[in-house]
Each structure stands twice: as C-alpha cells, then as structure tokens.
Amino acid sequence: MRIGVIGGGSVGLLFAYYFSFRHQVTVITRRKEQAEAIRRNGIRLLTDGEEHIAKTEAEVKPDAGYDLLFVAVKEHQLGAVLPDVERAAPRNVMFLQNGMGHIPVLERRDAGSDIYVGSVEHGAVREDDCTVRHTGKGAVKWAAFKTASPPDQLEKELASVHTAFPFIWREDWHDMLAGKLIVNACVNPMTALLRVENGKLIEQPAYLSFMRLVFEEASRILAIEDRQASWENVLSVCRQTKRNTSSMLADVLAGRKTEADAIMGYLLKRAEESGERAPHLAFLYDSIKALEKE
Amino acid sequence: MRIGVIGGGSVGLLFAYYFSFRHQVTVITRRKEQAEAIRRNGIRLLTDGEEHIAKTEAEVKPDAGYDLLFVAVKEHQLGAVLPDVERAAPRNVMFLQNGMGHIPVLERRDAGSDIYVGSVEHGAVREDDCTVRHTGKGAVKWAAFKTASPPDQLEKELASVHTAFPFIWREDWHDMLAGKLIVNACVNPMTALLRVENGKLIEQPAYLSFMRLVFEEASRILAIEDRQASWENVLSVCRQTKRNTSSMLADVLAGRKTEADAIMGYLLKRAEESGERAPHLAFLYDSIKALEKE
Structure with a gap:
C-alpha cells in the first residue's frame, strides 16, 4: 500500500518505521528540516539495545493517492492538519489521537475517505528528528468510525505489517x-501532578483511593457498563507500566502543552452537558493547566 | 512577669519582641549561636517599613521561676523540649503549636504548671537569627487546657502586652x-501541592470545590457543630490572606519538614480510630510527605 503518516513525533516515526518493511511510506512533518533529515538518514529505531534503520520518504505536505493515511499528531494540533487531510483525500484515514476530544471534529467531517480511529498501546519516545525509542511493545487497536466499505482488505494488510507491530480489530x-480514555484520565493527570511513575498510583494506598474517585467520575460520564472490568484494566495498566513516566508527566517536565484538554477537558465538557458534577476531574484539569503555565 | 519563650523561630521571636516592653523576657533557643546573637543584638522587628529593636535575654536552657513560659516550637519538635519545660516548672505554660497533634501529649502530662493552649493568628517570617518580619497583624487566641486556678490575673496581664499584639480569651x-485546624487542613496542603497563594483556592472554582471536599472530611472528623460558620471562616481566611504563601508551601519551597503530621496526620489518626474514610486528607497527606522527601 501507499502509506502516509502525518506527524514526526514518537508515534509517527514508530508507524513509519514498522510500515516501511512491506509498504511505501511517506512521513509528513511540520518542519522542513525534519523532512530533510528523514530523507537523508532514514528513521532510526532503538529497541532492546539494538539499532535499526529504515529508509522512507518524507515531505511537508501530503500527496494525493494514499491507500492509508495515519494522522499521528496530538489532538490540539489536529485543526492545523485537517485541511491537508481533506486535500490528500486518501482512500482510508486512521486518526490516532489520545482521548476523545477529536470525536466531535470527526463527526463534522464529510469527506470521501473511509475513516478509522486507532488507539496506540505502545511506549515510544522520540530522541531526535529521525530517531524513536520503542520502550514498550504493545499493539494498535483500531475500529471503523465512518466507512462506506467493509474493512476486510485493510484488516488483511494490517495483520501482516510486522510481527513486532500487531493491529487488533475492535x-x-x-x-x-472510552476504555483508553478512562485509563488516561486515571493515570496521566495524577502522575503529572504528583510527579511519580505510574506504579506509585497503586503502591500508595492514598493515591489508589483517590484514583478510584477519579475513576468513578470518568466511568459515570462515559456510561461505562462493566465498571469492574474497566477498573481492573486501569490497575493492570499501572502494574504493567509501573516504571514508566506517563506522557502527561513527560510533557509537564519538558514544559510542553499536555493532553489535558483531550482527556479531562473532554470529560468535563460531557459532564457539563449532562449536568453532572466531576470535582476531581475539574481539580486535576485546573492543576495541570496551571502546571503548563509555570 | 518573668516570661520565657522556648523557640527562636518566627513565632518565638515575635512573642519575645512584644513582651519585652512590659516584661522581663528570656528567649530559649536550640543553638548557642542564636542565643549569643540575640543577647548581643536584641530582637529586630520589621513592620510596615519600620525597624525596631528590643533587648532581651537569651539562653539555651530555661531557668526555673517563670511566671509564664511560651512553648513556640513546631509540634514535631515538642518531644525535644518537653523535659526542659518539666524541669523549669513555670507557674503557667502556654503551648502555641499548630494543629492538634500536641493534644494527646499534653493530656499525658501531669506537671504542677497551669497549662494553656494558644492559637497564633499573626503572619511572621524569620529573616535571620535575630530578625523577624511581622507580615500580618492578627491576634493570639488562648484558652485554658488544664489549670488549677482561674485565669483572671493572667488575663489582665495578657490584655496589656502591646497594642499591636492582642490576646483574645476563648x-x-x-x-x-479545631477551628484553626480546619482552616489549616483546608488551606495548607492544597496551596503546598498546587504551589499557589492562599487566594487561588477561592478564585479557581475547581480548587474551591475540591477544598469543600477536604472541609467535609475534616469537619466530620472533628464533629464541628456549626459547619456553615466554620466553612465561611475558611473562605474568609482565604480572602484575608489571599496574597500570602501558606506556611506549608513555604516549608516545601525551603525544603523543610512541614506540619503535615500535626494537621492532616492528626485528623487521619482520629478518622482511623472511628473507622471513618478520609480519602482527600489521605491523598493530601501522602502527596505533601512525598514533596518533603524530594
């Protein structure tokens, strides 16, 4: 397939690297320098003490004619790239944003592409313009959002991208x-506010009780049916990523804008619409926004 | 009267300064150097752009024969000075600790002194071994804790210490x-965790809602009867001290041990005894203790 990847961050580089083995990949970056660097050096992937390089194309604007275009920018950068996505008019487009802040935006779109959403459960850190460290091997879950045709052909292609890069259909x-959002809402703001690794949230009883209060609000807002399963999933993610720095903590420490709007902001908007109270999410939202300004 | 003041911190220096006009004052400090400095230079008080100096005595051990001994050390330093208080056997002793962590300690005492407790509602910052800045003019509330004789004579003396240093009998x-503890529990840990001035807690709606959750726990644990009045008092303190840095935030910023044990720790112990849940206080306690270790 002809694959486009919009975004030269950790997720964009990771996707471009793994697709390059069996597909023709172009990374679309915001900065010209990054596109040049990728064209010159390829994408370097660091994993398990090894180093691999994959050659890919790179541009600052997407072409027309992609079979599949991944949109791998943060939710708050989506507005800046959507016109490019429309112009490129790919056959299939998959949005990889965290949270659910992008959903109202996608609902308003009426382009010709089949639209999918994906949930990236890999750990990855961008080290420089061409280098990504694959710190946690997981999977990409994906689902149809607004499609005209069945995903059979795409499913077949995605099943065989690379053994270290599985796709799981939902x-x-x-x-x-919603399942991912719940995890993000429970783990990200607390770790960022308290400046702790993910595991601390379940090791410290007082943090665990507090996280449960956050979970109650988030799961009520999203009308999660099987709350017990959802809570156990939160605990399991904390255990499996116990030595990890959450992306929100990393953003706070690096002085970057966080995904607070896509995560807590989205939930608070939903809560407001239905007149629900969510004091813990509001507290975490305001305190992370204050940290962003520091 | 012969007055002793144990503690050369901001509160100790403030008391010693104001009592020195009409009474014979000795400051008892932990460090020999501070006692020498005070004997040499007196106590310097900075207030409203003015500077005043008062001559006082200073020692590292209290004498016998005080008419009134103030114990102006933090709750967690009380254990270190209590044997000195016993030996000095003053006629009257007043404990000035924040919180209520010292109450179980005082209940176990059975000395000959009349015991009073005081609640210091002044803002004061120690600038060096001999200098204190009086940043907020308030009052000292005081009450009998365990006394053999009526406080009439003492009340008369305390009423005329200094016009800028009123004592109010309770x-x-x-x-x-309990009233002061509620305010401390609401204001101190949140300002320290969020690193904001006191006023932010009422200006930011999400912080205010969260503070209300903390208040509900603390007021239930202390069995406060008039909750509405108590909550309004919390709001009023936030308004009146809106540009102040709370003592707990100051301690965190200076890398000192905070009064988390005397404030949230005491409340959590009481909650545990009665089997009550207090997840917000527990969350704040653990997060402040983590900040202390940083």
Whole structure:
C-alpha cells in the first residue's frame, strides 16, 4: 500500500518505521528540516539495545493517492492538519489521537475517505528528528468510525505489517476509545501532578483511593457498563507500566502543552452537558493547566 | 512577669519582641549561636517599613521561676523540649503549636504548671537569627487546657502586652484549636501541592470545590457543630490572606519538614480510630510527605 503518516513525533516515526518493511511510506512533518533529515538518514529505531534503520520518504505536505493515511499528531494540533487531510483525500484515514476530544471534529467531517480511529498501546519516545525509542511493545487497536466499505482488505494488510507491530480489530470505536480514555484520565493527570511513575498510583494506598474517585467520575460520564472490568484494566495498566513516566508527566517536565484538554477537558465538557458534577476531574484539569503555565 | 519563650523561630521571636516592653523576657533557643546573637543584638522587628529593636535575654536552657513560659516550637519538635519545660516548672505554660497533634501529649502530662493552649493568628517570617518580619497583624487566641486556678490575673496581664499584639480569651480550647485546624487542613496542603497563594483556592472554582471536599472530611472528623460558620471562616481566611504563601508551601519551597503530621496526620489518626474514610486528607497527606522527601 501507499502509506502516509502525518506527524514526526514518537508515534509517527514508530508507524513509519514498522510500515516501511512491506509498504511505501511517506512521513509528513511540520518542519522542513525534519523532512530533510528523514530523507537523508532514514528513521532510526532503538529497541532492546539494538539499532535499526529504515529508509522512507518524507515531505511537508501530503500527496494525493494514499491507500492509508495515519494522522499521528496530538489532538490540539489536529485543526492545523485537517485541511491537508481533506486535500490528500486518501482512500482510508486512521486518526490516532489520545482521548476523545477529536470525536466531535470527526463527526463534522464529510469527506470521501473511509475513516478509522486507532488507539496506540505502545511506549515510544522520540530522541531526535529521525530517531524513536520503542520502550514498550504493545499493539494498535483500531475500529471503523465512518466507512462506506467493509474493512476486510485493510484488516488483511494490517495483520501482516510486522510481527513486532500487531493491529487488533475492535467492533466498537466508542468502547475502544472510552476504555483508553478512562485509563488516561486515571493515570496521566495524577502522575503529572504528583510527579511519580505510574506504579506509585497503586503502591500508595492514598493515591489508589483517590484514583478510584477519579475513576468513578470518568466511568459515570462515559456510561461505562462493566465498571469492574474497566477498573481492573486501569490497575493492570499501572502494574504493567509501573516504571514508566506517563506522557502527561513527560510533557509537564519538558514544559510542553499536555493532553489535558483531550482527556479531562473532554470529560468535563460531557459532564457539563449532562449536568453532572466531576470535582476531581475539574481539580486535576485546573492543576495541570496551571502546571503548563509555570 | 518573668516570661520565657522556648523557640527562636518566627513565632518565638515575635512573642519575645512584644513582651519585652512590659516584661522581663528570656528567649530559649536550640543553638548557642542564636542565643549569643540575640543577647548581643536584641530582637529586630520589621513592620510596615519600620525597624525596631528590643533587648532581651537569651539562653539555651530555661531557668526555673517563670511566671509564664511560651512553648513556640513546631509540634514535631515538642518531644525535644518537653523535659526542659518539666524541669523549669513555670507557674503557667502556654503551648502555641499548630494543629492538634500536641493534644494527646499534653493530656499525658501531669506537671504542677497551669497549662494553656494558644492559637497564633499573626503572619511572621524569620529573616535571620535575630530578625523577624511581622507580615500580618492578627491576634493570639488562648484558652485554658488544664489549670488549677482561674485565669483572671493572667488575663489582665495578657490584655496589656502591646497594642499591636492582642490576646483574645476563648472559653473552649477544643473549639478554638479545631477551628484553626480546619482552616489549616483546608488551606495548607492544597496551596503546598498546587504551589499557589492562599487566594487561588477561592478564585479557581475547581480548587474551591475540591477544598469543600477536604472541609467535609475534616469537619466530620472533628464533629464541628456549626459547619456553615466554620466553612465561611475558611473562605474568609482565604480572602484575608489571599496574597500570602501558606506556611506549608513555604516549608516545601525551603525544603523543610512541614506540619503535615500535626494537621492532616492528626485528623487521619482520629478518622482511623472511628473507622471513618478520609480519602482527600489521605491523598493530601501522602502527596505533601512525598514533596518533603524530594
């Protein structure tokens, strides 16, 4: 397939690297310098003490004619790239944003592309313009959001991208994103505020009790049916990523804008619409926004 | 009167300064160098752009024969000075600790002194071994804790210490300390965790809602009868001290041990005894203790 990847961050580089083995990949970056560097050096992947390089194309604007275009920018950067996505008019487009802040935006789109959403469960850190460290091997879950044709052909292609880069099909995009959003809402702001690794949230009883209060609000807002399973998933993610620095903590420490709007902001908007109270999410939202300004 | 003041911190220096006009004052400090400096230079008070100096005595051990001994050390330093208080056997002793962590300690004492507790509602910052800045003019509330004789004579003396240093008698020590403890529990840990001035807690709606959750726990644990009045008092303190850095935030910023044990720690112990849940206080306690270790 002809693959486009919009975004030269950790997720964009990771996707471009793994697709390059069996597909023709172009990375679309915001900065000209990064596109040049990728064209010159390829994408370097660091994993398990090894170093691999994959050659890919790179541009600052997407072409027309992609079979599949990944949109791998943060939710708050989506507005800046959507016109390019429209112009490129790919056959299939998959949005990889965290949270659910992008959903209202996608609902308003009416382009010709089949639209999918994906949930990236890999750990990855960008080290420089061409280098990404694959710190945690997981999977990409994906689901149809607004499609005209069945995903059979795409499913077949995605099943064989690379053994270290599995794709898992999900029937219901809402359940898929909501499950991830709950985890993000529980783990990200608390770790960023307290400046702790993910595991601390379950090791310290007082943090665990507090996280449960956050979970109650988030799961009520999203009308999660199987709350027990969802809570156990939160605990399991904390255990499996116990030595990890959450992306929100990393953003706070690096002085970058966080995904607070896509995560807590989205939930608070939903809560407001239905007149629900969510004091813990509001507290975490305001305190992370204050940290961003520091 | 012969007055002793144990503690050369901001509160100790403030008391020693204001009592020195009409009484014979000795400051008892932990470090020999500070006692020497005070004997040499006196105590310097900075207030409203003015500078005043008062001559006082200073020692590292209290004498016998004080009419009134103030114990102006933090709750967690009390264990180190209590044997000195016992030996000095003053006629009257007044404990000035924040919180209520010292109450179980005082209940176990059975010395000959009349015991009072005080609640210091002044803002003061120690600038060096001999210098204190009086940043907020308030009052000292005081009440009998365990006394053999009526406080009439003492009340008369304390009423005329200095016009800028009023003493206000309270009938019930528990109500007095509990009222202050509630304010401390609401204001101190949140300002320290969020690193904001006191006023932010009422200006930011999400912080205010969260503070209300903390208040509900603390007021239930202390069995406050008039909750509405108590909550309004918390709001009023936030308004009146809106540009102040709370003592706990100051301690965190200076890398000192905070009063988390005397404030949240005491409340959590009481909650545990009665089997109550207090997840917000526990969360704040653990997060401040983590900040202390940083």
